[in-house]
Amino acid sequence: MTPPPMHRRADAGARHRCSHGAAARQVEPLSTGCLPCRQQGEGWVELWLCLSCGWVACCDNSPNQHAKAHYQETDHPVAARLPDGAHRRWCYVHDRAV
Numbered sequence: 001m002t003p004p005p006m007h008r009r010a011d012a013g014a015r016h017r018c019s020h021g022a023a024a025r026q027v028e029p030l031s032t033g034c035l036p037c038r039q040q041g042e043g044w045v046e047l048w049l050c051l052s053c054g055w056v057a058c059c060d061n062s063p064n065q066h067a068k069a070h071y072q073e074t075d076h077p078v079a080a081r082l083p084d085g086a087h088r089r090w091c092y093v094h095d096r097a098v
């Protein structure tokens with residue numbers, strides 16, 4: 001009877017590092033506002049830009065949280081706050097700023 005292989009601990013520190021932020025690039029925003037909110041006639045607090053595809057959506061402090069919804073639909077990991085996205089980026093996978 002063969003014991004199951006031990007899980008390697010080499011990855012133990014990896015979750016503390018986030019490679020998503022480094023992999024993200026600056027992309028052109030697809031819109032100047034959160035399109036779902038505009039369609040519903042609703043407002044937002046801040047806008048976040050998906051650095052995978054350029055989707056613009058409202059932040060987690062907004063009533064509809066479309067940026068988080070976009071991550072849950074697409075698995076695109078990193079968003080940047082508009083308009084100064086270079087200064088503030090958020091990794092949804094690691095749930096922290098990167």
Ligand SMILES: [Zn+2]
Binds near residue numbers: 021077094
């Ligand atoms: Zn990450």
Ligand SMILES: [Zn+2]
Binds near residue numbers: 035037044057062067
């Ligand atoms: Zn929205």
Ligand SMILES: [Zn+2]
Binds near residue numbers: 052053055
């Ligand atoms: Zn995206």
